[in-house]
Amino acid sequence: MSSIRNVLFIMCDQLRADHLACYGHPYLATPNIDRLAQRGMRLDRAFVQSGVCGPSRMSFYTGRYVSSHGATWNRVPLAAGEITLGEYLKDAQRRLALVGKTHMMPDHKGLERLRLDGDSELGALLREGHFALVDRYDGHHAEPHGGYANYLRQQGYHSEDPWTDFVISAQDEHGKIVSGWHMRNAHLPARVREADSETAYTADQAIRFIEKQNDEPWVLHLSLVKPHWPYMAPAPYHNRYTFDQCLPVRRHAVEREAPHPVTAAYHQQEECRNFMRDEVIRTVRPVYQGLIAQVDHHMGRLWEALEKLGRWQDTLIIFTADHGDFLGDHWLGEKELFYDTVQRVPYIVYDPSPEADGSRNTASDALIEAIDTVPTILDGLGLPLAEHRLEGRSLLALTRGAAGPWRDAVFSELDYSYREARLLLGRRPDACRGWMVRTAQWKYIHWQGDAAQLFDLTNDPDEFFDLGADPVFESVREAMRARLLEWFCRQRRRTTVSNQDVERGTHQYKKAGVFYGVW
Numbered sequence: 001m002s003s004i005r006n007v008l009f010i011m012c013d014q015l016r017a018d019h020l021a022c023y024g025h026p027y028l029a030t031p032n033i034d035r036l037a038q039r040g041m042r043l044d045r046a047f048v049q050s051g052v053c054g055p056s057r058m059s060f061y062t063g064r065y066v067s068s069h070g071a072t073w074n075r076v077p078l079a080a081g082e083i084t085l086g087e088y089l090k091d092a093q094r095r096l097a098l099v100g101k102t103h104m105m106p107d108h109k110g111l112e113r114l115r116l117d118g119d120s121e122l123g124a125l126l127r128e129g130h131f132a133l134v135d136r137y138d139g140h141h142a143e144p145h146g147g148y149a150n151y152l153r154q155q156g157y158h159s160e161d162p163w164t165d166f167v168i169s170a171q172d173e174h175g176k177i178v179s180g181w182h183m184r185n186a187h188l189p190a191r192v193r194e195a196d197s198e199t200a201y202t203a204d205q206a207i208r209f210i211e212k213q214n215d216e217p218w219v220l221h222l223s224l225v226k227p228h229w230p231y232m233a234p235a236p237y238h239n240r241y242t243f244d245q246c247l248p249v250r251r252h253a254v255e256r257e258a259p260h261p262v263t264a265a266y267h268q269q270e271e272c273r274n275f276m277r278d279e280v281i282r283t284v285r286p287v288y289q290g291l292i293a294q295v296d297h298h299m300g301r302l303w304e305a306l307e308k309l310g311r312w313q314d315t316l317i318i319f320t321a322d323h324g325d326f327l328g329d330h331w332l333g334e335k336e337l338f339y340d341t342v343q344r345v346p347y348i349v350y351d352p353s354p355e356a357d358g359s360r361n362t363a364s365d366a367l368i369e370a371i372d373t374v375p376t377i378l379d380g381l382g383l384p385l386a387e388h389r390l391e392g393r394s395l396l397a398l399t400r401g402a403a404g405p406w407r408d409a410v411f412s413e414l415d416y417s418y419r420e421a422r423l424l425l426g427r428r429p430d431a432c433r434g435w436m437v438r439t440a441q442w443k444y445i446h447w448q449g450d451a452a453q454l455f456d457l458t459n460d461p462d463e464f465f466d467l468g469a470d471p472v473f474e475s476v477r478e479a480m481r482a483r484l485l486e487w488f489c490r491q492r493r494r495t496t497v498s499n500q501d502v503e504r505g506t507h508q509y510k511k512a513g514v515f516y517g518v519w
Contacts, residue, residue: 003353004380005217006315008210008306009373011060012295013053013101013139013228014335015321017046017346018247019292027245028289032300033348036319038361039312040350041399046368047410047438048323051335051342054103055413056322056370061085061102061129063374063390065411068491072415072433074103078129080110083389083495085374086130089219092383098131099205100223101138131221135205139198139225148201155196166191167198168230180232183280186287189235194294197234199226203298207305219377222302227291227325237290246285250329250341252464260466261450262434265421267331275326275333285327316380317350318373330463336414338436338445338453339463343412349376351399359399366398366406367440388498391491411487412436437484444480452477 017023022034022042049059054074055066061084062069071078078084086096106127108117116123128136135147142161143149152162159165168180170188178185194200206222232238259267266272274280299319306312324342326332335342347368351359371392375385379394397403416422417432425432427449434447443463445453453468454477467473497505509516 003314004316004351004382006213006311007219007377007380008302008315008317009219009221009377010299010317010319011057011100011221011223012292012319012321013223013225014323014325015227015292015295015346016324016327016341017321017344019227019289020346022348023346025247027241028292030292030296032296032303033319033346035303036299036317036350037348037363040317040348041356041359042363043347043349043368043395043398044363044365045410046320046345046347046370047343048345048370048412050413051323051337052414053322054105055415057103058082060320060322060370060373061104063371063392065371065391065491066413066415067435067488068391068493071105072413073418075105075418076415077105077107077110080107080114080116080126081495083386084129085377086125086132088374088378088383088386089381090125090130092381094217094219094381095132096130097134097209097218097220098128098136098223099134099209099220100136100202101225102129102131102136102221102223103138104129104131134209134220135202137198137202137225140228140230148198151201152192152196155193157192157196168232170232180230183231183274183284186231186283187238188232189238190232192234194234194237197294199224199291199294199298203301207302210305210309210311219381224295226295227288231284231287231291233287233290233294237294238287240290240293241286243282243286246289249281249327250462251331252462255331255464260447260453260468261425262416262421262447263330263332263337265424266337266419268424269333269420271333272326272331275328276331281328288325288327313352315350315352316377317348318376319346319348319350320370320373321345322370336416336419338412338414338434338443340443343436343438345370349395349399351380351396353396353400355400356396358401364398366403367408367410368395369407369410386498389492389495409437409439409483409487411484412438435484437480437487439480439483442476442480444477444484446481446484452481454480 019025020033021030022037048056050056050066055072058069058071058078062082069082089096111117137148142163144161149162157166169177169191170185172178323335329341330339372395375390375392375394379396414434417429422432431448436445441458443455451468453466455463
């Protein structure tokens with residue numbers, strides 16, 4: 001009988017793995033997240049299935065690769081027929097509560113086809129990916145009619161759009177109100193009080209939800225919008241760190257000499273052109289660290305609430321991120337491309353079960369994928385795993401020392417058809433895909449219509465030197481191409497029947513009255 005009754009699935013937005021103290025950052029203090037790692041297991045080689053918010057999250061929520069679930073970009077809805085964690089839980093008379101961001105987009109055309117585009121309960125659940133909304137707050141743009149905006153007005157931030165006017169704005173040295181959309185203003189404190197900021201508000205909502213459950217079991221997805229841009233922090237976090245307390249920028253002159261065509265197109269996009277400039281890096285990086293320190297502070301408040309309620313004894317906790325942030329590494333801004341800076345994320349699992357006692361305060365170098373999250377949660381709650389659909393593995397085998405043979409490669413995908421890079425390259429919207437396979441030593445990237453890329457992670461861990469055209473490594477590229485093809489062939493696209501259904505129906509045609517081939 002599992003000792004896990006509750007699940008707390010925490011996701012930060014755009015948080016790099018190397019920007020936590022427990023992952024080796026020498027200056028950024030994250031004592032509360034470190035405390036979770038001490039109580040649980042830190043997974044040092046965890047990777048997402050896409051370096052973009054939407055498709056990455058859909059893999060987290062479905063347990064399936066991007067090529068399987070099909071939501072390849074932020075504006076591409078998850079098909080109504082895809083089953084998410086919330087639906088698996090609903091089938092077991094549980095619900096998946098949400099506080100914060102999901103990036104779920106309704107599949108309006110699919111719902112209309114099924115006549116579920118009205119106000120039915122099922123239609124509402126499908127529109128939200130089977131999340132039961134406590135308070136959905138996606139951030140990154142104005143939501144003037146949302147719960148957070150209403151809260152801000154109640155606190156005295158009088159505005160039709162308090163997010164724009166207070167949360168991401170500041171007052172400069174001349175008394176002028178300036179916008180956080182302009183990174184030159186990132187060093188200024190936001191006009192919102194820290195206690196009313198996005199991170200504080202979202203943490204408050206989560207704590208309140210947990211307290212209201214009393215002793216009823218619950219599953220909560222707490223999804224924080226920070227440290228994602230706009231890079232603007234409230235005091236005192238806006239100047240908590242100085243630039244000399246930031247990690248060195250990882251970039252090399254050779255990366256600009258003859259970049260891959262897709263990388264070269266990205267270099268021309270505005271955010272990347274700006275992050276090539278030292279003044280932008282010097283202004284933004286300290287604030288990015290301040291936003292992370294703020295997240296850590298509110299994780300401490302959450303841990304205290306769990307302690308007070310006695311929930312550490314029966315709550316599975318997962319702490320992770322949907323992708324990283326370049327912040328000038330590789331001459332890039334934002335995210336998306338296949339460098340570890342973006343693809344590798346923090347991933348900490350706290351398993352309260354006694355079977356996990358041997359893994360507490362340890363780290364694993366097993367290759368982890370975002371798609372492992374759904375199987376881990378279902379396994380923790382003692383629920384069946386839909387093996388014909390789920391493409392990940394339960395991580396409780398690692399926390400409980402029963403993993404056996406593990407995967408030796410991870411995979412990620414990118415669809416850049418919505419980006420300016422497509423226009424610069426003169427590509428059709430259906431010719432902008434890239435796929436990555438990464439092992440311990442090699443990273444291979446296959447691009448539609450362009451040469452492959454190859455990086456030797458043993459001798460070039462910073463991924464500066466692209467060996468994609470080097471004839472010496474043709475045999476390596478061929479082997480990695482074969483790995484990619486093997487992965488494509490293993491994807492689970494037969495989702496309407498289970499493996500057990502196939503077993504029961506194999507070689508049964510005569511019982512059905514069919515006698516073909518009889519002499």
